[in-house]
Amino acid sequence: MAFVTTKFDDATSFKIAHNAQITNSVTKNLTGGPGVLHSVKIENNNNAAVFIKIANAFTATSGSTAPDWIFSCPASSTYTYEVPGGVQFDALSVWANENAVESDNTTPSVSGNETVKVTIVTG
């Protein structure tokens, strides 16, 4: 399933991006350009850990690109990483793997009703 990115009002630069079932397929240039990363929420009800990998780049390749951020979330857990004040980026390319190692290209092993949801807020 793909990310859906929504802008708030034109008066603000904030955007929210949600993926209801993230995979190892890379979403390139998530916000359509530069911005400020404010938070990453991972809702993992899979029975395995997940690693959300984000490159500060317009494009990336799962299994070979070294991510600028790795946000981990254990099995059956919800983790929220917040960045008060934010951290600037040029572009965000986002994907998920089942293992932390850079060369891993395994998609999260969800089955049945298991899901790995990711919500990202940027400014």
Added chain:
Amino acid sequence: MSAVLTNVLGDLAGKLIIDEDADTTAETHVTGTTGSMYMVQIDTREGTANILTEANADTACYVKFVDASSNVTGGGGSSSTPSLVLYAPMGKITTYVISGGWAFSNGLSFWTVTTAATAGDDSPTLDVKVTIISS
């Protein structure tokens, strides 16, 4: 300089860990027990203060964490695989808050390098201060 651990009052996150010059040498098992990490502050302002007087080609640094109590290797070809990587541009204070805590069941270990790649082994040119609040 190695990481300094101070125990403060509080049931939620009573441990304050400060590494004044975080680098590629891993700080291993810094809390001495299991727990959860709630905040990481990465202060890279030293790079701005000295940018005119010292060679400083760094544009960013990466603080890398692994849940391990021993045999942790910072950068280089045999680097441990980090399970949490936090990016911080130079010349700023970047703070990450993990509201529910980042749980570690073995030990909290970390190192800091200037490249995202796991094999990256270059320490920041100028001092990077990493402050952690943990249980």
